[in-house]
Amino acid sequence: VERVAGVLRGGSPAWLLAVRRLQLDSATAARLVGGIAVVLAGSIALQGVYARAESDQPPAGDVRVLATAFVTSVADVEAFTTALHALPGLAAVPVETRGLVRNSAGEESSVVVGTCGEFAIAGCRDGDVYAMGAGAPGPGETVRFANSPQWTVPADRYHRHTGEGPGLLVTTGALADATNVSLSANATIPAAGPDVVEGVRNVVGWNGVVASLGTGRDGTYALITRVLSVGSVLVLLLAAGSLLIAAWEQLRERRRSLAALMANGVGRGVLARSLLWQLAIPVVVAVFVAVLAGLGLDWLLLTWVVHRPMVVDLATIGVLTATAAAAVLVVTAVTLPVLWRSAGLEQLREE
Numbered sequence: 001v002e003r004v005a006g007v008l009r010g011g012s013p014a015w016l017l018a019v020r021r022l023q024l025d026s027a028t029a030a031r032l033v034g035g036i037a038v039v040l041a042g043s044i045a046l047q048g049v050y051a052r053a054e055s056d057q058p059p060a061g062d063v064r065v066l067a068t069a070f071v072t073s074v075a076d077v078e079a080f081t082t083a084l085h086a087l088p089g090l091a092a093v094p095v096e097t098r099g100l101v102r103n104s105a106g107e108e109s110s111v112v113v114g115t116c117g118e119f120a121i122a123g124c125r126d127g128d129v130y131a132m133g134a135g136a137p138g139p140g141e142t143v144r145f146a147n148s149p150q151w152t153v154p155a156d157r158y159h160r161h162t163g164e165g166p167g168l169l170v171t172t173g174a175l176a177d178a179t180n181v182s183l184s185a186n187a188t189i190p191a192a193g194p195d196v197v198e199g200v201r202n203v204v205g206w207n208g209v210v211a212s213l214g215t216g217r218d219g220t221y222a223l224i225t226r227v228l229s230v231g232s233v234l235v236l237l238l239a240a241g242s243l244l245i246a247a248w249e250q251l252r253e254r255r256r257s258l259a260a261l262m263a264n265g266v267g268r269g270v271l272a273r274s275l276l277w278q279l280a281i282p283v284v285v286a287v288f289v290a291v292l293a294g295l296g297l298d299w300l301l302l303t304w305v306v307h308r309p310m311v312v313d314l315a316t317i318g319v320l321t322a323t324a325a326a327a328v329l330v331v332t333a334v335t336l337p338v339l340w341r342s343a344g345l346e347q348l349r350e351e
Helices: 002-007 013-024 027-055 074-085 194-204 216-253 255-263 268-305 314-342
Strands: 063-071 095-102 108-114 129-132 142-145 150-152 158-160 167-171 183-192 208-213
Touching (some): 002 013, 013 268, 027 268, 027 314, 063 194, 074 095, 074 183, 074 194, 183 194, 194 208, 216 314
Antiparallel strands (some): 063 183, 063 208, 095 108, 095 183, 129 167
8 A cells, every 4th residue: 555655646636635645644544454455365265266166066957856755545646647747858757656564473565566567577467466575475465554554465466576575566456446555656857957846846745855966065155155255245344344433533633634724725525535535545455456365365276276277256356346345435425524524614723
């Protein structure tokens, strides 16, 4: 601030008054805007690092969606499947229906409900039941679902099938008349955008779960960026408060010289513009130095620490710079009443 003020020459009377004041006492202004420079530099560096990290994330639309609807009958499964396939681009998404049954001895077995086409078993007919593994429920055995309704395994349509068990492959016809059974209809969508995720959530409704994989980290980076921006703006506002108090103190100390200027014909507009320049010049210097320092720190962190190309977050720089400029205007406006009182002719009286 001192070096910049020392090389400034010429200009309007308001400009000359502000520059001369900074040349006489630049230390106070430098101390006040030093906090602004530190906050700006640190914020720009951190925002650049997080902007680089966020840009490395996959596109927001490339998320994997896992949808599970809890149903109580085959009709509910068919309704869920129809509604899901009606969504744009999801007509071919497979739906897998599973459940869990327990026999009289308390042994549990998994149940997979589907059509013969889904099971791809030769000679399959709707209504058949296929047992896998030695511990699967036998023909005619009564089992219970998780919410306790009983179901009797059909004896005349019971078949053995090789596969991992114990478990049952049950065609939809075998459970067509069963109600209040505990089943879950599951669908996996490998890539979906926000509109598709919302559509799936509406189809599942209240009685189910929809998980979007791949959005958690993006939300975390967005939250960190938002917190950094808000925190930087708040600290800048605190620095503006310090600038305001210092401006009031200086006006009180200079009230006799200001009154002398007014008595010699210097207008209020000249004094107001002089106050604006006196506040603006140190802030402009601080912002300029802070932007260069912040970008330099950003470059060092990304290039030498994480070995990634540099990303300049112009939006953050613009917001912080605009906040600093607004702080200067607000402080000037709030200080004007004190300036008019300090520049009054009664300040020349001395007993």
